[in-house]
Amino acid sequence: MELFDYDGELRRHNPVFRAAAGVRPGERVLDIGCGTGQTSREAARAAVGGEVLGVDITPAMLDQAERAEVLPHLTFQLADAQTHPFPPGRFDLAISRFGTMFFADPVAAFTNIARALRQSARLVLLVWQGYDRNAWATEILPVLGAGPFLGSPGPFSLAEPEVTEKILTAAGFADIRFDEVDEPVYYGPDSAAALDNLLRLSYFRINLAALADAAAERARARLLAVLAAHETGDGVWFGSRAWIVTARRSGQPV
Template identity: 45%
Template sequence: MVSALRADPSNADQAAAWDGREGAYWAEHADRFDRAMRAYRGAFLAAADVSAADRVLDIGCGTGETTRDLARQASGGRVLGVDLSAAMLRVARQRAAAEALPNADFVQADAQIHSFPAAAWDLAVSRSGTMFFADPVAAFRNIGGALRPGGRLVQLVWQPLAGNEWFLSLTRALALGRPVPTPAADAPGPFSLSDPARVRTVLGAAGFTDVRLDPHGEEMWFGEDAADAERFVLGMLGWMLDLLDEEDRPRAVDGLRATLAAHQSDSGVLYASAAWLIRAARP
């Protein structure tokens, strides 16, 4: 089946991943991914501060947990979830229908270029979905144009790599302790908005003002126990084993098992993480 997604050419790789195998894996394991981020839910929704009549854009909505949360709060308004992944959006639509949330809508689109109605929304939010734009200034400018004057932007993004034990521990284990290749600081990737100076530069160039970054640290959940977490992590990061020879692959898996076992607790397998809650305004 040919995807109907129209993406900016600069986002072609991201579109292929999220509207392909990566998005399909997230859709299949929607509950796990939502639970992994669950500790940030309260602070994120408090920052969004949605009222009953608000019209809200949820950028990179995935399988729609945040969209549904906000739709319940904006009971007299509307929430539109936007994502690259057809597979994740199918899950999002099914769950919104099951919860009888007629004010939650979804569209498959590249938010960097999608033609949103101008000045039609009160708020744009994103829970870890804005770090993957090839041209973030263009993307945030496009999102800003969809907001009414005085509209707000609230997003959750990762702090620098050093504060995110989950990423360091899991990837180092699968790389046998060798340095893990990471994208350049200005390239799409999970840490592309981790530098506060870059965040302010990007959002300022896109027309936003009153940019504020608040640090939050929470534990991320990866499974009920080490064996459960191993299956989940290898589904996400198993591609790293393809970079190793046959002798090193079992050693990498052993290293992964060791770190997962070391982080197993009565509450499951938990790793420290650090994120920014970013607020900004459209003048």
């Protein structure tokens, strides 16, 4: 089955994230939750003379990443960033585009990431703001009777700056900053294509499969109607809010 198109979904977010990351020639970059590798490839093009390692826990995504454009000094690895033994002090920059909200133990995970960074190395994350600030969540998830995925792990686990700052500080980061990103997400050129795209997500397939046939058809029809209400001449878009989180690896041992 085809993968959900995360790169298409985040087409408005990606330029903002790329600019915030500001990858420089010669840098060693760790891309956490790299998915199908778009952000890793962009980092590799910018880090001329350096290196980029993209890690993810989903084999199918990494398989697609490895079959895409081959670039010098770019490698991918199946690894959980919470526990993987990265070489200590190896990287100048760690980046993640919506790939750090699902750690079972976020302090342990970011501590492990901090160990992989040299002193004063940069951390740049893109994470969702709260459930209530994201129309893709408030309008789509209830169609399947889904909850708001609050708490950790979950898509909104780093939504509150106070919580995230405490996590990062405990993990060995300093100079923590939050900048708002107000860009919509994209699901497809029309409502039918958007529905097909969303049903590539295992969560949606599992929830529909749990329903009786008639109830599943009603849920599909309701979801299609929600998507159609957001259809424009330029595709199906939903409002969303995110944070660019930046920090530096502090000089304290971790």
